[in-house]
Amino acid sequence: MDRLTAWIAADVVALTLRDGELHVALVKRKARAARGRWALPGGFLLEGESAEAAAYRELAEEVGLRRRDVRLEQLASYTAPKRDTEHPKRVISIAYLALAADLPDTVPGTDADEAEWVPVEAALGRRLAFDHAQILRDGIERARSKLEYATIATAFLPPEFTMSELRGVYEAVWGVRLDPANFNRKVIGTDGFVVDTGEQRRGRGRPAAIYRVGDATRLNPPLTR
Amino acid sequence: MDRLTAWIAADVVALTLRDGELHVALVKRKARAARGRWALPGGFLLEGESAEAAAYRELAEEVGLRRRDVRLEQLASYTAPKRDTEHPKRVISIAYLALAADLPDTVPGTDADEAEWVPVEAALGRRLAFDHAQILRDGIERARSKLEYATIATAFLPPEFTMSELRGVYEAVWGVRLDPANFNRKVIGTDGFVVDTGEQRRGRGRPAAIYRVGDATRLNPPLTR
């Protein structure tokens, strides 16, 4: 019988915003296969472990991101027979998308000290291991399109944020400018997208109202790019 | 080392429309695991085979659907450690969504003679094998939401179809009535959704214009349920 037995990898496209630009977490591979190449954080499922659990575990081990730091969702699976020829066994990958707020840098001295946040354009320029460039492209496209109809933009922000920070997420991920007035109206008009805390943040100009995440998950009608 | 090795199944939520109602293909299991239970068509990946290829192969073997009969896309992967305890090895499933036009019935005497098109409500009523009920629910939800922003409704129809047939797809999948006038305007107004062939189909009333699939894949702005 030539039924396949395979190793299962969980690989993660972890995205965040730094200085108004979309960044992805990359790690320099230490394992024999593709050693020294840049790759998405990830690793093999263990006995008794789900792919989601493995994704969380690898994010913690390799990037220093804890479960509560990220919003994780499944992206897709990659199963081409030749996608990874460096292992002794066939490897399929289940990819996840993780969105995180900008956080203090990864801690040197841990496994994560070979992890790096890289602007996505630059990341696609490095020749990534295996088919990780394709996975990264798919992850970016998923993030872009999910902003249209889901409230996940807040996953890129700390618990409290201003309207211009929220708008900044859209502008950075979509690479466009949005009209502040219309954006405000749209967000406020979507019940449960954000909640006004009544607090204000002072900066260079007029203080900005501070919002928290509401309980809505879907945007209806959607925002358009 | 307790790295997992697993069997990979490709399981397919194959949907079609019959008599204005959404149906899913189910098969009665012959294999030892869950024998006699109804399940989604699917099976294990072979050496050297991608999950997509396995999905097409199983559709052909078990349901008699050829590659050109369906539009196939990946749905999600299911990896819970206890999702399938009947096999000697851990099994993860990569699920696909397949949309097909209503076709002549499956051919008895082949492997497909234990396949059946079942209305989706009834299918969810049968206690399906493994976690196939969850996969089916996810597939239906995917089909419903993709109708909003993609032109896949045509995958449920033969190459030539009328506007009311296209509207019927939306009405059946969404379970709503749509205004013919507004639906027409919307579809015609979406460049490349459909192409008027100039032909007409005669029936009981005024002949209907016949359309073909256009080359657009996205609906912008989306249709709303």
Place this chain on the structure above:
DNA sequence: TTAATAGTGTCTTTGAGACAGTATCTA
């Protein structure tokens, strides 16, 4: 006061939805 940032008001255009009305066939 000026520059910077936040936020409001309003006008125009577009599209969604409701629905009345017209067109063209079969029986």
Place this chain on the structure above:
DNA sequence: TAGATACTGTCTCAAAGACACTATTAA
């Protein structure tokens, strides 16, 4: 002709987008 199905026209309302304007702060 009646009934059935296909299609068009038009009105109203809501939201999107453009953009001028007001508000509140720091320097």
